[in-house]
Amino acid sequence: MTKQSGLVYVGMDVGYGELKAEALIRRCRYQVSFPATLGKGRKISYGATELSARYPGQQLTDEDGLWFVGNLARSQLIDGEQQILRGRTVDEAIFATPFRRRLFRSAMAQLLAAAGVSGPVRVAVVSGLPVDHLDDAEYLRAAFSGPHHLVTDVLETDVDVVEVVVVPQPFGGVCSVTLTERGEVNLAHVAKRTGMCDVGTYTVETETPGSQAQLFEADVLRRQAKMMSRKW
Numbered sequence: 001m002t003k004q005s006g007l008v009y010v011g012m013d014v015g016y017g018e019l020k021a022e023a024l025i026r027r028c029r030y031q032v033s034f035p036a037t038l039g040k041g042r043k044i045s046y047g048a049t050e051l052s053a054r055y056p057g058q059q060l061t062d063e064d065g066l067w068f069v070g071n072l073a074r075s076q077l078i079d080g081e082q083q084i085l086r087g088r089t090v091d092e093a094i095f096a097t098p099f100r101r102r103l104f105r106s107a108m109a110q111l112l113a114a115a116g117v118s119g120p121v122r123v124a125v126v127s128g129l130p131v132d133h134l135d136d137a138e139y140l141r142a143a144f145s146g147p148h149h150l151v152t153d154v155l156e157t158d159v160d161v162v163e164v165v166v167v168p169q170p171f172g173g174v175c176s177v178t179l180t181e182r183g184e185v186n187l188a189h190v191a192k193r194t195g196m197c198d199v200g201t202y203t204v205e206t207e208t209p210g211s212q213a214q215l216f217e218a219d220v221l222r223r224q225a226k227m228m229s230r231k232w
Helices: 048-054 070-076 092-115 131-144 171-178
Strands: 007-014 018-025 028-035 037-040 059-062 065-069 121-129 146-151 156-168 196-199 203-207 214-217 220-224
Touching: 007 092, 018 092, 028 070, 028 092, 037 070, 037 092, 048 070, 059 092, 059 146, 065 070, 065 092, 092 131, 092 146, 092 156, 121 131, 121 171, 131 156, 156 171, 171 196
Parallel strands: 007 121, 121 156
Antiparallel strands: 007 018, 018 028, 037 065, 059 065, 146 156, 196 203, 203 214, 214 220
């Protein structure tokens, strides 16, 4: 394990079905994905070493005790013990924010462990929300922002998230083809018009540059979404 100097940039999508994350650390990219599932952990009396090797970083300890995350939670907990986000609720601050924070911490620990990084790390995060739910951006920022003490089966360290940017989905997909990795205009992208279709677990979003994004839920168009030019 080595110390990390400078800012670590992380893109993270905490979806209803899957968490996907990518980090840029020392000019190298590291990726992790696992089911967006967690539940209260328990002491494993047999096969603990094998489980840790199979699901590294998915045993998380915080102020509320031990948690099983992702594939480990699915393999070791019955359905009634697994917590899964199934939609937006009025209890965002009570349930969803702590839920996303725990998934974020597990993902960060896995990314840093894969990169061989230990010690305090400063992080900037970009994430997204369906365009119809951008009013909840403050809750997503609250889940990620500030200091985090990461304690998992593979790593214990401190992370300070100094910036969180929340963009409308699938804004990242548009940027991935129209911009370079340095944020400059991608001259190799010569298409006259670019369209994006983001098929998620419960939502499907479509977008074309210069138009309004649209969100479909349960195959029914709920309403025309906010203009993409709005800053979040």
